Amino acid sequence: MLQQLLAADQVLPGPAGQRIADGAVLCQDGTILAVGQRTPVERLASPTAERHDFPGGTILPGLINCHVHLVFDAGDDPARAAADATHAAMAQRAERLLRSGVTTARDLGDRDGLAIQFRDRHAQGLRIVASGPPITVPDGHCWFLGGTASGEAELRARVRKNAELGADVIKVMASGGQITPNSPSMWDNQFTAAELAAIVDEAEKAGLSVAAHAHGTDAIAAAADAGVSTIEHCTWLRNGGGGYDLRDDVAAKIAERGIFACVAWPSDWRGFIERLGPARAESVVSRFGWMAEHGIRMIPGTDAGVRNSEFDDYAGALQLYEHLGFDRATIVEMATTRSAAALGLSGTTGKLAPGLSADLLVTTGDPLADLANLGELQLVVARGQAASTVA
CATH class of the missing domain: 3.20.20.140 (Metal-dependent hydrolases)
Structure with missing residues (x-):
């Protein structure tokens, strides 16, 4: 299956506190192959890989x-x-x-x-x-x-x-x-x-x-x-x-x-x-x-x-926790890494890491600056399948 290389201004691989500036994610056959800074990950991609760049965007777990x-x-x-x-x-x-x-x-x-x-x-x-x-x-x-x-x-x-x-x-x-x-x-x-x-x-x-x-x-x-x-x-x-x-x-x-x-x-x-x-x-x-x-x-x-x-509007639902005083990085972790742990899926999804399922989002802006950006989606990938593209 064709490899997919996604790059953006930042990658939030999870859990809270982890951030890769000018990052990229390489996927194949529904699985994440590599996550890291753009240049090293690009070197791992095959010459025929589909390459998608999202300037100003953020890649994070689904x-x-x-x-x-x-x-x-x-x-x-x-x-x-x-x-x-x-x-x-x-x-x-x-x-x-x-x-x-x-x-x-x-x-x-x-x-x-x-x-x-x-x-x-x-x-x-x-x-x-x-x-x-x-x-x-x-x-x-x-x-x-x-x-x-x-x-x-x-x-x-x-x-x-x-x-x-x-x-x-x-x-x-x-x-x-x-x-x-x-x-x-x-x-x-x-x-x-x-x-x-x-x-x-x-x-x-x-x-x-x-x-x-x-x-x-x-x-x-x-x-x-x-x-x-x-x-x-x-x-x-x-x-x-x-x-x-x-x-x-x-x-x-x-x-x-x-x-x-x-x-x-x-x-x-x-x-x-x-x-x-x-x-x-x-x-x-x-x-x-x-x-x-x-x-x-x-x-x-x-x-x-x-x-x-x-x-x-799941992004709108998550804004409840910001209203209650939770910081944005913690809220993103709650909806990804922590939820995966609660559901017994830590070895499958919830973060961006090699070997895990290619479940990810690309937002237009930075959700850590404005949680509403979780609702401004350019791409949704579930189990390696592009589910939604915007713009």
Whole structure:
């Protein structure tokens, strides 16, 4: 296959702090061959290599969205959307993710394994890490996706079923949610600590990690005790509602055990904050800084597919963290190197290094000077395949 040589004003290979001025990346057969300063990398390229220069641009790893739902359509009726989901519709959503710079997406809840089937039929383009139907209680949060189970025996059987479907990760609804009518409230536990531990144990037997949806603090604590790999939303709602219960001991345990937190806020986070009002918004967003202060490693995701959370503008979603005071280099690392580690993909993607997948972006300007430049894309390459060119 023809080699591709990409050069730009700078390369940000990852993690934060690494920068190569006047850099280049050489790729072949979907794999990165070399990364470094332009002249030495150019010498490694074959005479027939395709050469692309991006003056003023930045080359960096492809972005990772750690929480999406390809079977949902961002509308008001997720159950209907999931029932009507087709691979054609999912392909359109995957393309929108790609065009926003996302080269890897973790799908955390589909109907009966649709995202797994879609992953297997699309070996090129967007890399998908799929959970299959999330495990929930009968009539529980997202029961309509087909993953209901009750009692330890059924829970273990459901984990095995998802593994047989080809799941990359097990998703469990440790708490209730807000998109399923007549189901447990967001702060309610759906499983006991022992049941969550059984799910983690069975997943480990299959070589799989566990992602736990948990809004309530009690559910967060139970998920941490069970040893999940990531906690989704991690909202810290007080039992019974009525505010937040930020427990230092639970936060310390999450940090100590290396569990990642994915708060999964949409690209339109500004609109959400505006609707909350200044006082309540401050209460809601302050927990992000509190988690960071406790050493909890946060990873970004958008819950794309649920109401008002589209599959576009990942750069806009990442600006939430700049609003919260995170520096830009750290934000880029969160969306690349750190997310790859959380998903078990450090040996595959998340940085630019020889032997890793050719997943990369070329931005028009410098995202370390202006994070919005992550949305000004000249090229998106996923697994060596050019997915989007602009201008």
